[in-house]
Amino acid sequence: MPSPSVRSDRLNALPPFLFDEIDRKKRERIAAGADVINLGVGDPDKKTPEFIVEAMNRAMRDLVNQQYPAVGGGLGVFREAAARFMQKRFGVKVDPMRHIVALLGSKDGIAHLPWAVTNPGDLVCFPDPAYPVYEVGSVLAACRTHKMPVGADTGWKPRFEQVPDEVARAARICWVNYPSNPTSEGADVAFYERMLEWTQKTWNGGRGCIAASDLAYSELYFGEENKPVSMWQARNASIEDTVGIEFHSLSKTFNMTGWRIGFAVGHASVVSALALIKANVDSGTFNAIQVAGAAALAHHDHADVAAMRRLYQARRDVVVPGLRSIGCEVEVPPAGFFVWARTPVGSDGRRVDSMTFAAKLLEQADTVVVPGSGFSPRGAEYFRVALTVEVERMAEAIQRVGRIRW
Ligand SMILES: Cc1ncc(COP(=O)(O)O)c(C=O)c1O
Known part of the structure; x- marks a missing residue:
């Protein structure tokens, strides 16, 4: 048969x-x-560094950490640690409860974002070549895709001014990822300012393009002069007003790929939409991992x-x-x-x-x-x-x- x-x-x-x-x-x-x-x-x-494993060992003995995890965006202790990390590392001040959502690794959030903020047929833009999950998440949510060509000639970065007007009008998410997988190219604050200028122009009539940055490799840099920056450091970015979201991962920073923990930091409307999808499709990250993740983020300069x-x-x-x-x-x-x-x-x-x-x-x-x-x-x-x-x-x-x- x-x-x-x-x-x-x-x-x-x-x-x-x-x-x-x-x-x-x-x-x-x-x-x-x-x-x-x-x-x-x-x-x-x-x-994984020993202090994180120790924190996990202690946390997993607590009954509350053996029960269903906190839904609605994650444990307070983890979100607060993520907010402090944003402040200490990038000088970006956010409200842990409104602007941060805990994730089962950043891939979880990246793949699910289109479910939270697009309708079938909406357009999602991402660099080409790029980490494949921007496309995968879009296709699974029945979105159309627009690949922004990048190459050695563009510094492996999209040229927003070359995106056709009809694409800009229909775009709902624009992804970028620096330091990049696969190219390892970095980006400076001026790049994010150009991107936000472009996405912000699309916001009229209440529906526009969400700026989505994947900062999974923020802590793997070679020399202080190459320290990656956050999209939220852009002078035209405001966590209260800019419709954007940035994805962070603990996987590579702390050798925690198997633990599945990351977070997203962004505008409250986008973060709450993503948290709502997650409340419906998974029951959050194991509390003990969030506690250990909080210990990790508190020592990102370990x-x-x-x-x-x-x-x-x-x-x-x-x-x-x-x-x-x-x-x-x-x-x-x-x-x-x-x-x-x-x-x-x-x-x-x-x-x-x-x-x-x-x-x-x-x-x-x-x-x-x-x-x-x-x-x-x-x-x-x-x-x-x-x-x-x-x-x-x-x-x-x-x-x-x-x-x-x-
Ligand atoms: C660019 C990029 N973003 C996100 C991820 C996902 O990482 P994780 O889900 O482990 O946080 C990866 C993993 O390889 C990646 O290369």
Whole structure:
């Protein structure tokens, strides 16, 4: 009997999950006994700092923390810690109860935002290439999408003045993400000011475009001069009046990817809409994780976090010259968790396609990278390296890749 077709049109409309094929080949190589160096996955290779684990251990013994979590935006203690983090880290003052919502990781909020603020057919804009969840959330909520092309020529940032007027009129959400996955490009306050100028122009007649910023990598930066800024620092931003929202994650800052905790900070109308969706579809984040998350945010300047930044920087400083030495063009990333590099030029004078590049790396060097075309056809000449293995393994990967002829 043919297998029944159970998938919804929405699910079938999602962009293809291109990492499947690479993942399958990687498992085959590992099963065959190969020593695979995985530079593909964006998951920290170090443990959560001990003070956070301790806070969790204590919190999970309390009865109230074993019961259903607080709905309506999360525990006060977590939201207050998030508000203090915004004040201490970015100088942004917000009301924890009106402007902050706790999330099951920032992905939860990013994927659900369209459910909260769009109607079917509304338009959602995001950079191309970008983290795939902006598109996934929009498609699942039956929105139309507009991809804002970014590339080396635009500094990997959208040019809002080039967005067509009819798109600006119909846009309901505009996503940006700096430091970026996959490009690691950063943004300054002036960039957010341009974005808000653009979104604010769309607000007439009570319906316009919500400025949505994904700041998941805010604490992974290399040098004080590259410290990421918040959209809420823009001079034309006001938490009371600007219809916007910014997403924060504890995943990479504190090596907490598996814990599932993040938060969003934004205009009360957007935050309460998102909290209402969450009250209806999940029952919030495990209270004990929120308590531990509050302890983490209170110590975002902890020595463990600074040490992690140094570790990623040391790895970056091996990968970038290493890739250059084997013919890949690459900018030194100022922040983030990845190196975004251009594939080499082959002996035929043409730049190697990123899928071919990644496949050959796996077959001939037992090294996994993510092909840029996994993010977008615009990434077809690029690949992404995650800074998640030790310096020695990074150097070994570069050596192996250097033996391949293109
Ligand atoms: C740009 C970006 N945003 C958000 C996330 C989601 O992170 P989390 O849900 O773990 O907070 C990721 C994860 O890789 C990411 O790369």
